[in-house]
Amino acid sequence: MTTPEAPAAAVLQSLPVAAIQMVSSTDPEANLEHAGRLIAQAAAGGASMVVLPEYFCLLGRKDTDKVALREPDGDGPLQSFLSAQAAEHGIWLVGGTVPLACARPSRVRNACLVYGPDGRRRARYDKIHLFGLSRGDERFDESATIEAGRTPVVFDAGPWRVGLSVCYDLRFPELYRRLLPVDLIVVPSAFTYTTGSAHWEILLRARAIENQCYVLAPAQGGLHENGRRTWGHSMLVDPWGEVLAVQAEGEGVVAGLLDRRRIDEARRSLPALRHRLL
Template identity: 45%
Template sequence: MTQKNWQQLTLGLVQMVSAKSLDDNLAAAEQQIKACAQAGAELVMLPEMFAIFGGGDQLAAGQAEATKGGPLRGFLSSMAARYSVYLVGGSIPCTGANPYTGAPELDEQRSRVYASCFVYDEQGLEVGRYDKVHLFDAQVNDAQGQYRESDTFAPGIKPQCFSSPWGNIGLAICYDLRFPEYFRQLVDLGCELVLVPAAFTYTTGEAHWDLLLKARAVENQCFLAGAAQGGDHSKRRSTWGHSCVIDPWGKTLASLKRGEGHLVCTLERQRLLDVRQALPALTNRRLN
């Protein structure tokens, strides 16, 4: 992939409180995508698990999305074309092989799926896919208590970016944010912007969401944008929200609180170039 000489990007982030109803989730997603597009967004990002949040139907849904004809992939494609935006589809379950990374098709007997982020251009054509590499297996001091994503999901095999009119754009999902080496690989691929669909828990988000986004932006001198789930999904599951855009100096350009909503923010590439010229940390690296 080659870096293109872009100047501006108007970015839209969608924040949701996804529930059990697939139809309600898709309707909410379309409402916010439309609002972003009407506000001038050229690229729109949905949060992690925007369509199916938890539940026991991940395998069946993942098998349905194994090909381009899957209902959720079709939804994303149609939304991108209808509103003439690049659309980054948060994450949906998928068992199919990933042609962009070489990840194999999953054996349905193993009952696991990939957490896949699909990307569509403004004509509705699929131009990228990333399968979440780092799976959230952790103890958290909240009503849920224990999280074991690896029981349901299989890990992706490597970082992934996609080529766009704004150069190479990196993809990460939620827990990936805690692994700095992952983001450095994306920057080494020429990414000047990394998009992070997420569903941080309320507890971990309150403590670390803003901190981690800013750290990844500053250490890689790139733009970071996080589109999050943000509300109470059940008696046991609450997410932090606070979707935001961070510039290469660690400044918050735009942000939300909790609840459904969206934000639209224009990124100026010159800001990134100025930061990298004034403090050339990436070129001063001694250890590769």
């Protein structure tokens, strides 16, 4: 016989989530329209938490384009959009990244903002590790336009502990140790095709395995208006390192269910976190 408490208990044991994959353009209004449509699709599919990719609002022709789009903390159309979307759909919304103003006018903070089902902001994480690459014809230097954050951030979505990270952070396992204990790590990203094809899945699965938690990684995925090509392959990975859902390229929603029993099973059968000495 099912008791009245059973449905609530089942909710505590599971969390439906979705990662949004985009191919963002140089037009912020068009990007918000695409993001809104995909968020609605994810919410209609039952997701209680939806995560957007890095730079969902803009992949400009120049690195300085995001500086021109910067907003003061707590005010601006990008932040209003995220708040309104969370409240409209009654979801937890992790807003990829938004360029927020900092002390230096030539820089921004690449900020991952989290909004609760009531539309109120619950967390802010500023990307700590800034991407740099010099390989063949590819050159990237985020430090030219972004000011690095300094503080790891974890937030509570009801009974679920969620750690925040962004893209290049994925290569620095010491950051994720600072987030423990968590049930879920999110990694909004815009990995290049070159680095993504070589390392993306390996790194995501490693972070899930070593921290014995779920990893949800929304990404940019395709050929962009500015000529840049991103790897995509947004995915959900479970605490044993199994890829539960993935989309290779193009816009879409990668959905799945977090199961607390799966976390408990991984940690009980292989108690690596309790075996840590350093």
